[in-house]
Amino acid sequence: MGICKFVSVILFLSLFCLPISICSLSSAELAEISTNFLNYAQKPELVKWMVDVRRRIHENPELGFEEFETSKLIREELDKMGIAYKYPIAVTGVIGCVGSGEPPFVALRADMDALPMQEMVEWDHKSKIPGKMHACGHDAHVAMLLGAAKILQDHRHKLKGTITLFFQPAEEGGGGSKRMIESGALQNIDAIFALHVTARTRAGSVSSRPGPILAGCGIFEAVISGKGGHAAIPQHTIDPILAASNIILSLQHLVSREADPLDSQVVTVAKFHGGGASNVIPDSVTIGGTFRALSKKSLVKLMHRIEEVIVAQAVVHRCNATVDFFADDSLYPVTYNNEVLHQHFINVAGDMLGTEKVEDMKTIMGSEDFSFFSELIPGYFFFLGMKNESLKKFETAHSPYFTINEDVLPYGAALHASLATRYLLEFEALSHLSKRNVRDEL
Numbered sequence: 001m002g003i004c005k006f007v008s009v010i011l012f013l014s015l016f017c018l019p020i021s022i023c024s025l026s027s028a029e030l031a032e033i034s035t036n037f038l039n040y041a042q043k044p045e046l047v048k049w050m051v052d053v054r055r056r057i058h059e060n061p062e063l064g065f066e067e068f069e070t071s072k073l074i075r076e077e078l079d080k081m082g083i084a085y086k087y088p089i090a091v092t093g094v095i096g097c098v099g100s101g102e103p104p105f106v107a108l109r110a111d112m113d114a115l116p117m118q119e120m121v122e123w124d125h126k127s128k129i130p131g132k133m134h135a136c137g138h139d140a141h142v143a144m145l146l147g148a149a150k151i152l153q154d155h156r157h158k159l160k161g162t163i164t165l166f167f168q169p170a171e172e173g174g175g176g177s178k179r180m181i182e183s184g185a186l187q188n189i190d191a192i193f194a195l196h197v198t199a200r201t202r203a204g205s206v207s208s209r210p211g212p213i214l215a216g217c218g219i220f221e222a223v224i225s226g227k228g229g230h231a232a233i234p235q236h237t238i239d240p241i242l243a244a245s246n247i248i249l250s251l252q253h254l255v256s257r258e259a260d261p262l263d264s265q266v267v268t269v270a271k272f273h274g275g276g277a278s279n280v281i282p283d284s285v286t287i288g289g290t291f292r293a294l295s296k297k298s299l300v301k302l303m304h305r306i307e308e309v310i311v312a313q314a315v316v317h318r319c320n321a322t323v324d325f326f327a328d329d330s331l332y333p334v335t336y337n338n339e340v341l342h343q344h345f346i347n348v349a350g351d352m353l354g355t356e357k358v359e360d361m362k363t364i365m366g367s368e369d370f371s372f373f374s375e376l377i378p379g380y381f382f383f384l385g386m387k388n389e390s391l392k393k394f395e396t397a398h399s400p401y402f403t404i405n406e407d408v409l410p411y412g413a414a415l416h417a418s419l420a421t422r423y424l425l426e427f428e429a430l431s432h433l434s435k436r437n438v439r440d441e442l
C-alpha cells in the first residue's frame, strides 16, 4: 500500500467511525439522545407553544435590522426559561447561552427577518403589516430555535460545554451574519449549525450535502448613458436602450462561452429601467442583476468580466457606462458544509428520523449569509422538509402564498438540540477533524 493510500484509509476511518471510538457513550446511547429529544419536542404543550410563538412573529413581520419586537419576544421567552443572553448584537440580534458556560462552545443559528412583500394567504394569523411578510420561514426558524432552547435548558446538566443560540437579524440581503461576526459573536465558537425549511423535501425528512451547498453571490447595477432625443430621428441621438440590450446579450456569453461547463455559474439581469414614452429615446438606462458561482475564484472572475463587458459594449454603441457592485466586500461567500460535520449530521438525523429520511441533495444556486459564519469556522447548513401532499401544496420561499407546515416544528427543534448536544459529547474528535477539514480556498 502506497503512503497516500495509507493516509486516505486512515482519514476515511477517522471520518466514518467517529461515534464508536471517541466518545464515552456508545452509539446506542448517542442515538437515544436524538430520539429522546424528538419525543420531548413532540409533547403537545411544547408543540402548541412553538406554533403560538411562530404565529405571533408571523403576524408582526419586521425587515432586516428592524426586528425590535421579534427580538423582544425572543428575550421574553428566554427570560421565562431562565436562559442568559447578550443583547443587542448587530442592532437587534440576541445570543442566548445554555450549558456549563465553559468550553467547548457550539452555536445554533436562526434568522429573524421578514421580506418587503404583501402576504396573499388569507388565514387567522395573516401579516398585520401591509407590504411585509414572513415568506421565507424565518418566523418558524426562530420558533424552532426557541424550542431547542427549551429542550436544552431542561437537559442543561447533561451538556458537556456551552451551546450558544444565535438569533440573527437581516439575512435577506442585509448581511446580518457579518455584523454579528464584527460584534465578536464567533469568538471561541468551535462549530455552528443552521437549518432552513423547504417545500422541496418531505415532512419528517431532511436534506443536505457535504461541501458547497449554496452559491456565492454578488449584485451589480449599471447606468448606461447616451444622448436622448426624438425616436423618429435616431441619427441625432446616442441610443442607450440599444446599447443596454446588447450588453445584456453579451453578459449571457460569460457563462455559456467563458465558464467551465462543469463549474456552475449564473448571470441574470433582473432589472431594466429606461425610457418613459414610445417616441422618446432616453438619455440613460439602468440595468441590474445578480451573479452566482460555486467558488470565490469564479465569482471574482465573473465580477471583473461583468464590468469589462458592460463598459466595452457601451463604448461599441458610443455610450458610457458605470458599474456598481455595492462595495467589493458585498460578495456573499459560497455556503460550504464541513465534511466532518456532514457525517455528524448523518449520524444525528439518521438516529432521529431513520437513515432513509436523510436525503442527499444537489447544490442550489441560491445564497445564504450563513456562509459568512461557515467561511470562518466549521459550519453546517441543512434543509428541513415540509412537503405533505395529503395536507396541501406548500409554496416555495419568497412566494406571497408561502405557508409553513407547522407539524415540522418539533423536528427542527429536536435536530438543533441534538446536533449541538452530541457535538459537545463528541467534541474531541469532531473539532479536531472538522478544523482540519475547513477549506482553504475561500
Ligand SMILES: [Zn+2]
Pocket (backbone or CB within 6 Å): 136, 172, 397, 398
Ligand atoms: Zn429568503
Ligand SMILES: [Zn+2]
Pocket (backbone or CB within 6 Å): 136, 137, 138, 171, 196, 397
Ligand atoms: Zn430564508
